[in-house]
Amino acid sequence: MSVRMRSLFVARIGISRRLSSGNGGGLAGQRGKAQCAPQLPACDIEPQKYQGRSQQEHLSLRRSHLSPFTLSYYHSPLLLHHGYMQWLWDADGRRYLDFYGGIVTVIVGHCHPKVTAAAQQQLGHLWHTSNVYMHPGIGPYMEKLCSTLPPPLQVVFLVNSGSEANDLAMLLARIHTGNHSIITLRGSYHGGTQATMGLTSISSWKFNVAAASGCAPVMCPDVYRGLWGGSKCRDSPVQTTRSCNCHSDTGECQAREAYLSEFRELLLSAAPLRLAGFIAEPIQGVNGVVQYPRGFLSEAANIVRARGGLYISDEVQTGFGRLGSHFWGFQSLGVTPDIITTAKGIANGFPMGAVVTTPDIAACMGEALSFNTFGGGPLACAIGSAVLQVIDEEGLMQNAEARGTDLMLQLSDLRKEFEVVGDVRGKGLMVGLELVRSKESREPLPPTDMRRIWEDCKEMGLLLGIGGIFGQTFRLKPPMCISQEDVDFAVAVLRLALQRHTLRKSGEV
Incomplete structure (x- = not known):
């Protein structure tokens, strides 16, 4: 080393x-x-x-x-x-x-009384049954979760972690599109499994093994540390002190256009004509809360969709109201993703994650058997429901x-x-x-x-x-x-x- x-x-x-x-x-x-x-x-x-x-x-x-x-x-x-x-x-x-919230996970508070009570009550009835059986909590929970999302994002796959959610999102994108390559941003963190390590683009999180193939990182549009950007570029109460010639009142952003040009250049030189998808966090978490120029992600998503790919929004850290203005990070970006992934705050520290997508995309999983032993268990759904209730009731x-x-x-x-x-x-x-x-x-x-x-x-x-x-x-x-x-x-x-x-x-x- x-x-x-x-x-x-x-x-x-x-x-x-x-x-x-x-x-x-x-x-x-x-x-x-x-x-x-x-x-x-x-x-x-x-x-x-x-x-x-x-x-x-x-x-x-x-x-x-x-x-x-x-x-x-x-x-x-x-x-x-x-x-x-x-x-x-x-x-x-x-x-x-x-x-730090248990690494951005304890979203409503440690041992929140209402969440704790929900867990204790469920523990007294039914701890676990795999989702090959029905139980009373899973349907209402998924209905409540989907009510926070715009149609057609209404089909939920419940899993156990963010890495697992992003792994499944990769699989969905590749099966649905029939394509393989996925674009990611430098500085991104999308998990530590061998598959998601291909999406993660920070060297200290990578082992010297062959990670998932077909993942191409593009320049991170960081308006503070990157090549372009300045004091009028990002959606934040505080702007960088770098000067720029952008015009926030008209929506013109030279930094955004420069980074999009770099994005297109990568696709021309390092990616096939047909793509499986593009995955990005609305705000990069592990990389130190890096924000992009306004409008970058929506335009990048359109570029990828033109090549047959899907836009995946990694909401593991940005979801469940943490950004304040919206429940989900993508809602302030001007684009609705094809797939969202989430975990961490979803159950306030209980191991849980989710992938939400459209009925059309979800249908591709019928090609083979897909099963998750613990995903959507009674205890997870009870805790997840309580978290949603607390976020709403306590503002x-x-x-x-x-x-x-x-x-x-x-x-x-x-x-x-x-x-x-x-x-x-x-x-x-x-x-x-x-x-x-x-x-x-x-x-x-x-x-x-x-x-x-x-x-x-x-x-x-x-x-x-x-x-x-x-x-x-x-x-x-x-x-x-x-x-x-x-x-x-x-x-x-x-x-x-x-x-x-x-x-x-x-x-x-």
Whole structure:
């Protein structure tokens, strides 16, 4: 493994020196601020005292019996034993504000009372029966799920994960069209199975084996780090500071046209005349909340459809109201996909996923037997139904839009304060904070610096994700139940962590 790849791998799994809790001193206006960590917002839940094995015993068991490459966040991995809504507690009783949501999965809150009650009630009746039999929950659940989608997206395949959903979407596209090649975007993450590894276009997630053939990646239309783009290009409350000659009032976007030209060039040079499909996340998740120019995906979908292919929208991270303005990410793009895939938030952390498509496309699966032992089981459907009910009754999509917009606006103030904050982007509660050596160079902040800031946030009670090809972006994707106080606390923690980073680099600490 090269030095660069090793450093990126280490950055992703969070192996780093533990940051001391000592205070820094000195730059003008920052010495005093850097001496007092923000106070966690109040919480009226008192978890039971943890009485299990020690953290060291669990670490020993993990090293002995889990894969040696199982990801472990932080130098001193957290031993979590209790969760409630946006809060997590470790074995020592320390409370954390979860701004990563179990990797963008806990969408309505940890152990949400209504979801928990639905699961407990179903457990008392029927845990499991394969879908070769009927049970009372599956039909109403699929009806409720389809009510969030426009016709003709009304046929559901229930599965167990996002990787499995994308694997099935590939199969559907290829059988239905009779074609093989699928176009994907650089920087995309669509799963880690051998098949979906062909769709995933981030090198650190690829093994040196033959992944699924017929997957061609095209340039990612990243308006901050890519070749084209600027301050008028993306659908976000906060724009990049790069200048551009686009005209958002008329819909003219030079960056979009340049990236579409590159898209067409790829099809001319590296793809056959007939395509199976094009898969894209409405906003890239693992790559650090990367957004494209307005209108890019709808035009790219039209280009692929002209070659016989289907448009697949990977909604694993963007679905279920997380983006605030719409229930599904594609609904703000001006194009309806032929297939959507989803997982993660669909059941708030219970293993579940889905593929939704049209009756015409679904019919191709009649060519052979298709079966999923656990997909659409009674427990999964009960939990999935409760999640949909909570999102609606508690106005969580609207909360995601309000809290997410304020979060991004506050983070844009950090961009003005700190040279290392290069970009703030996102929509709703899918937010990226990209750190750089300098605004002018846009060179990614080194992994060691990212990890120290990340560890510092954890020590102050804030849990974040890290993403981006270079591990240079903090991913802020909390449960949609967070409050304004939570947003203010998260920004205060990030401000202090960035101040400490600035002091370290100046030699003041």
